[in-house]
Amino acid sequence: MKELYLSSIQNPRIKKLLALQSKSSLRRESGLFVVEGQQEIGHCVDAGYEIASLFYCPDILESEGKTVEFSHLSADEYFTVSAEVYQKIAYRGCTEGVIAEVKVRQYTLDDLRLDKAPLIIVLERVEKPGNLGAVLRSADAANVSAVIVCDPLTDIYNPNLIRSSVGAVFTVPCVSCTSEECIQYLQSHNIQILTAQLQDSHLYYDTDMRCATAIVMGTESTGLTPLWRQAATAHIQIPMLGRIDSLNVSVSAAILMFEAVRQRGNN
Numbered sequence: 001m002k003e004l005y006l007s008s009i010q011n012p013r014i015k016k017l018l019a020l021q022s023k024s025s026l027r028r029e030s031g032l033f034v035v036e037g038q039q040e041i042g043h044c045v046d047a048g049y050e051i052a053s054l055f056y057c058p059d060i061l062e063s064e065g066k067t068v069e070f071s072h073l074s075a076d077e078y079f080t081v082s083a084e085v086y087q088k089i090a091y092r093g094c095t096e097g098v099i100a101e102v103k104v105r106q107y108t109l110d111d112l113r114l115d116k117a118p119l120i121i122v123l124e125r126v127e128k129p130g131n132l133g134a135v136l137r138s139a140d141a142a143n144v145s146a147v148i149v150c151d152p153l154t155d156i157y158n159p160n161l162i163r164s165s166v167g168a169v170f171t172v173p174c175v176s177c178t179s180e181e182c183i184q185y186l187q188s189h190n191i192q193i194l195t196a197q198l199q200d201s202h203l204y205y206d207t208d209m210r211c212a213t214a215i216v217m218g219t220e221s222t223g224l225t226p227l228w229r230q231a232a233t234a235h236i237q238i239p240m241l242g243r244i245d246s247l248n249v250s251v252s253a254a255i256l257m258f259e260a261v262r263q264r265g266n267n
Contacts, residue, residue, distance in 0.1 A: 003078045006055075009088045013079065017055065017089050017101065024155045031104045033157035035167075037096050041073065043167035044102055051075040053101040057086035060097030075100070091159045104157065107175045109148070109185045118145035119209070119260050120191065121253055122216040124179055124224055127153040133164025134250035140168040142257040143266065147172055148214075150179040183231045186214050192233040195224055196252060198245070201237035209260035217253055220246055 006014060019026050020034050027033050032052055035044050045051065054075040060083060081089070089099060114120075121144055126132045132154065139147050149156065156174055177185075186193055191212040196204075209215075216232070218224035229235070238247065238255055247255075 003080050005080050005082075006085055007082045009085055011085075013053075014081075014085060014089060017053075017099070020101065021089075021091055021159050024158065027104070027155065027157055032101045033104060033162075034091070034099060034159055035102050035162055036091050036099045036159070037167075038098050039096075040162060040167035040170075041098060041100050041102075043170040044100070045073060047170040049105060049170065050103045051100045052103050053077045053079065055079045055081055055086075055089065055099045055101075057081050057083055057097040059083045060086055073100075091163065107173065109175055109177055109181065112146050112173055112175065114145050114189070114212075117210065117212050117264075118191065119257065119264075120144065120146050120148060120186075120214040121257060122148045122150060122182060122186075122214050123249070123253075124150045124216065124218045124228060125153055126249070127219060129154045129158040129161035130164045131248065131250045132156070133161040133166075133169065135253045136161075136165040136168040136172050136174065138250065138254040138257060139172045140165075142254075142261050144172060144257055147174045148182050149174065149176045150182050152176050179225065179227050183227070187231070193228075193231055194234055194236050194256075195228050195232040196237065196256065197223055197229065197235050198237055199229075199235070201235040204236040204238055204256055205259055207234055207236050209263050213260060215253070215256050215260070217249055217256075220249055 020032055035041050051073060054073060058080060086097060121135060121139055126149055136147055156169055156176060162169055191214050193214050193216060194207060195216045216228050238252060
């Protein structure tokens with residue numbers, strides 16, 4: 001295993017790594033994204049992703065009493081970096097001394113493998129990567145079949161999304177597509193569409209979620225577009241008993257998906 005030592009933040013490889021973290025356009029063009037932390041990288045590899053480059057700092061690893069298991073972290077190239085360089089490239093304040101450039105995998109709706117009564121979370125025009133990451137984390141906990149992101153305003157390989165999902169973006173099947181494509185897919189697979197909205201809605205716990213179900217949520221500011229409201233099998237809502245008329249989308253998604261878990265008797 002050949003390793004190169006990088007000690008300058010002006011090194012072109014370090015500059016490229018930093019650019020991948022901040023520029024979605026470069027992630028699309030290069031087909032690479034950045035994953036930080038041993039747990040997240042482990043989930044990534046377990047999901048079948050390939051590591052292009054691995055960067056690690058021996059000084060930080062030793063100070064935290066950790067080692068990197070290279071047996072399951074096969075990469076095209078390896079770099080050791082100084083503590084100064086690592087502090088520059090680390091996206092998180094709490095760090096484990098390991099960062100990877102990973103090859104993008106493009107999943108489509110046809111790649112989904114669903115059981116007889118899948119539970120799917122659909123998010124339309126999600127804007128904040130932290131919100132999507134939090135939804136994915138809850139989706140993993142609820143053993144959701146898939147998360148479908150329609151007409152996204154952020155890419156699923158945003159570093160903040162990966163961080164906030166704690167690697168769940170790799171453990172839960174996640175697909176991006178248009179709303180039209182998603183509606184056609186759900187209807188063709190006989191999956192009921194439950195849209196979360198305040199207008200003309202039933203309380204969520206009075207709605208049967210035991211069959212094949214997609215729970216669809218929009219943005220906190222504007223909600224769902226008319227396209228989804230018209231395609232819905234039923235409209236559901238979470239009762240708001242205070243003066244505020246909405247919840248954070250990740251909180252709402254967690255409430256709704258765990259109601260489905262409760263109804264289905266999952267342990």
